[in-house]
Every structure is written in C-alpha cells, then in structure tokens.
Amino acid sequence: MSDPATAPLLTRESVQAAHKLIEPYIHKTPVLTNSTITRLASTPRTPAELEGTEWAGRTPARPVMRLWFKCENLQRIGAFKARGAFHAIERLKQQPGWLEGGGREKGVVTHSSGNHAQALALAAQVNSIPAHIVMPTISSPVKIAAVRDTYGASIIFSGPTAPEREAVTASVIARTGAVLVPPYDHHDIVLGQGTMGLELQDQVSSHNKKLNAILTGCGGGGMLSGVALSCENTGIRVFGAEPSFEGADDAKRSFYSGQRITSVKSLTIADGLRTPVGAIPWSIIYERKLVSGMYSVTEKEIKAALRLVYERMKMVVEPSAVVGLATCLYNEDFRAMVEQEAGEDGWDIGLVFSGGNVSLEALGKLFES
Template sequence: MKNFDLDDIRRAADRINPHIVRTPLLSTPMLDEAAGCKLFVKAEPLQLTGSFKIRGALNKVLSLDAGRLERGVVTYSAGNHGQGVAAAARLVGCPAVIVLPQTAPAIKIDSCRWWGAEIVLYDPQTQQREAVADKIIEQRGMTFVSPFDDFDVMAGQGTVGLEICEQLEERGVSLDALLVNCSGGGLSSGVITAVTAKYPQAKCYIVEPQGFEKMAHSLVSGSPERNTSVPKTVMDAISGPVVGTKPLSVLLRHRLAGISVNDEEALRAVSAAFRLLKLVVEPGAAASLAAVIEKKVDLAGKNVAIVCSGGNVDPAIFARALTGRQ
C-alpha cells in the first residue's frame, strides 16, 4: 500500500490553496478556562462549503484527466463531502451526482443543489449507499470520489493539519495533544500525519459518537470494522457505517487513543462554541470539543489542538443546542 506521508499533503496544499480559505486557529481565555487547558480550535465551519470536506474533494477532482471529468463524478455522503464534491465539480465544470441519505439535514441537501449537483436520495434502513453509487457508475461511466478511502482525499484533508502546524509556529507554541473527529478516517489520517511530522511528541486522539466507535474497534483489531446497527444520533456527519482501509493503514502507524461522546455532550459543545467563540458548529464537528470540555482525558495545563470540522447544522438542532432542550 502507498507510503502516505507529509509530502503528499504538501503537494495537495500547493494544488488547492489558490481555491480554499486558510481558516483561523481560534483561542480564547474563556474557552481555556472551561477546558482546563490552552485550547486551539481549527475553525473549518468558515471554510468554503462550510466544512473541511472541500479540501479532499478538490484535491481529488483536480487530479482527474479531461476524459474522466467530462463524464463526471459521483459520491455518497452524509452531506458535507457531497457539498465539497459538488463545489469542486462546479469549479472545473464537470457533472456531479451526490448520493445522500433521506435523513440528511435539509441545509446540506440544499447546498449540494446550489452548487449544481444532481441529488439521489436513498433509505439508510433498507439500502446500501455503495450499491446506489455503483449503479450510477455502471450506467453513466462516472468516477467515484470516495469520502475518505482515497489517498488524494486524505492528502487534501491533511492540509487542515498542515495549517494548524503553521499557525502554531507563527505563535511560537508547541503542541502536546491533538483531538480529531473521526468517521471513515479521511480527516483524522491526514491531520494526524501532518501534525505528528511537526510535533512527534503530541498525543493524538480520535473522537467518535457513542455507539459508533468503529475506528476505535478497528485500531484494536487491526482490520476495518463497521457499525452493525443504525442508532440515531445528532452527530450525523460522523456516523457512517464503515472505516476506510487506506485511512486505517495510516492510523495504525500511530499510537492513538479513542474517545466517544454522546449526543448531549456534543450539543453542549455546540453551545459552547457559539457562546465562547461565536462559531456555528454542527454536532458531529463538535465531537472533539465535547471530549475536551467534558474532560474525557486529562489535558490539564497542556497545549491542545482540535478540529471543529464543519458548521452545516440543521436550524432545529442548533436551536436545541442553544436552549439546552434535549
């Protein structure tokens, strides 16, 4: 398997940087007090399309040849990756089809349509998203853009970590710990690769929804595990059923710990991000912040970086978080 490393991420940055936002690394004494550590928050809700996903999607789409671009691209997504692929396709002028669960927040479906993509909805209780996408590929000759199980996508997501390192260095700050939200592993594998190249001493954690700890289980077993049930969670962005073999192969190189948070903890983190950072974060994107605020691990007095990975939150869920109604 490919030796995925920092050079891949640097090449991705060179390719996509002219088109994306260098999002801020936020900190505030009020949040530090709540967290019990010096906390640095990578604010990907301020990225184009409202999440980090444009990074990986754009790196992949920009790497395709003219023939494949003419036929177009297809992907499946809880929403944020779909928006990233839709935006990347519009940027280069190629067709895009996004396969979305019927349960996806309306804001994510509407955004994909705004970028010009065709939307195909499926029932997650009775259909497999992979099968739906495969049928489209067979019928229309489109290229699949994986949400996570692709080295080009992983490299694009890793530019989040590259920017974190640059921004910490600009402040003269070293790093003791890194927490990254995790579903299929595209973001965590890329970010952890970039950050540990600069800060090999940093302790890294992946954060998943309670009941969806497939990556933590995969890191123990050494092979991809999947969620066998479909429990409900407000953290839809990181509740996918499978992990990627490529991200897992990268994450297995590192000594990682897994953390899980429940819906109530994630919603409290959404509220904290809004109150203390004035940042709109969706529940799945707030998982790492929840892990720090709820003190799932001892980070007292340490320099800690987290990724708030997106802000495409359903208004009703956002209101629920702000009012504290469960």
C-alpha cells in the same frame, strides 16, 4: 478517483504536495483561542460532576491545557470536506488522458447525504465537471438544496442503507462512465484532509507556540488519518474522538481491540461521525500507529460543549465539530493522560471545528429540553 497504483505515498511530504495543489481553491481558515474555554478545560471537575459517570469516585484530573481551534466551519461549503474533494479533482486532472479522453464530460459521482456531497458538487462546479450525487431520500432538505441549487449537481435519490446507496451509485457509473470519488476511504481524500493539520501547525507557530497534540473527531477517519500524516515525525501527538451513543465509537473499540469494525448503526447527534472507519484511514490510525489514542463522549457532553461554543465563542458549529472539545472538557481518561504526560507545563492542543452545517430548526430541537 485517480489510479491507486499511482497514488502518492501516504506521508507528510505528500500532504504538503496536496496543499500546494488545492491552495488556490480553499480558505486558509482562522485559528482562534478562547480564554474562558481554556480555563474551563484546565479546571478540575468536582466529585459531584463525576457522579453518575464511569469515573465516579475517582480523584478528578488536574490537566493544564491551552486550546487552539482550527475553524473549518468557515471553510468553503462550511466544512473541511472541501479539502479532500478539491484534491481528488486536482489529482484526476493530472491523470494522463483524463481531460483529453472525455473524463471531464463523464464527470464524477459519489454517494453522501452530508458535507462530502456539497464539497464534491462545489469542486466539480468550479472545474466545469458534471457531478452526480447519490443522496438518501431522508437527507436534509437544506443539504439537498445546496447540492442541487447552489452547486448545480445532479441528484439521484436512493434508500438510506449503504447497500442501497452503493447500488444506485453503481448504476450511475454504468450509465455515465463517471468516476467515483468516495467520501473518506481513498489516498487523495486523506491527503487533502490532512492539509488542515499543516495549516494549524503553522498558524500556532506564528504565535511562537508549538502544538503538543491535535485532537480531531473520527467518523470514516479521513480527517483523523490525514492530520496524523501531517504530524508525522514532528513530535506532535494525535488523538481521535467519537460519540459513544449506540456504538458510534467504533474506531475507539477497533483501536483497543486491534480489529476494525466495519458496520455502525447509530443516531448520535454528531451525525457526521456515524460512519465506520475506512480501511485506508485504519492503516494510518492503527497499523502505522500514527494516532496515539481514541476517546469517546456522551450526547450530553457533546451538547454541553456545543452550547459553550455558541455562548462563549459566538461560532456556528455542528455537533460533530465539538466532540474533540467535549473530550478535553469531560473525558477524565484524556484529562488524566494530559496531566500525567504534560505535568505542570501543560499542553498546547489543537482542536478542529470540522464543520458548521446545521439548520436553525435542528439547533432548536437540540436545545429545547
């Protein structure tokens, strides 16, 4: 990555500068609305629907929400991760001597089984830079094929654990001199991901509306922290959402305890959100208080939101992409907070469909029962 000592400040202005850098390489993805889903989000749940949940016996909330969907499932490589990867490469190209001193020939390296692997492979391909991608042997065959065959990166396989991936990555760096581009825990990645927040704000403004809040999923926290920076000093509240399955809600638990959790072992269907929140995102989310709250949802609620998007919006999204929507629909703490703070006027809420990389086989298994 570019030298952290010379990294831009983590501010809204730096997100704006990042957007100018990557604008030629990314799609300005559309922002959509859906009257049916907005109506459902603004309809009180019944007492029967709350039975068996942590809110059983509570009076259902009556929030008014108008939902705006930022469709990063239509981004290059099918996910928002392209933004951070392209920004990382552009920042490397600006580093004095990197291009002329052989940096381009040595290339870049990362370890990822998911969308960051494809994003860095694409960004490197566009810039004629070698990319070395360390992928666990259990990675999806579809994603392996995309990284290797579509985007032309060199794949080095590793074991599934973080220490195994990191050890193989270190050996690649020692052998090639490639520069590490981490998936989320770096200034350049965070600023790149934040560019979607700028676009979302502008696109909603073009409809003569102003967002009151943005809600995004949180894995490593690159997207959530970047969006939070994009909303700094705008009056727009930012919230994070996670799956609760097997402790995948590490950022939520960290947020309310004040201690960052650094290890997560979860097989939630929202596989893009299985990662513990990184140190740099944490500094923005919690230490600078740029995120107002964290919420979580169950696997059943994620599936229900996913089905709703497929049936009502006809959009191909992955489970991780609908965790924010599931929060709006089913998390009574979030819904009650909106009711209390927004009142009868309600809130315009931006949601990010973070990606659409899901195979038909995986979708079939999700909905087979």
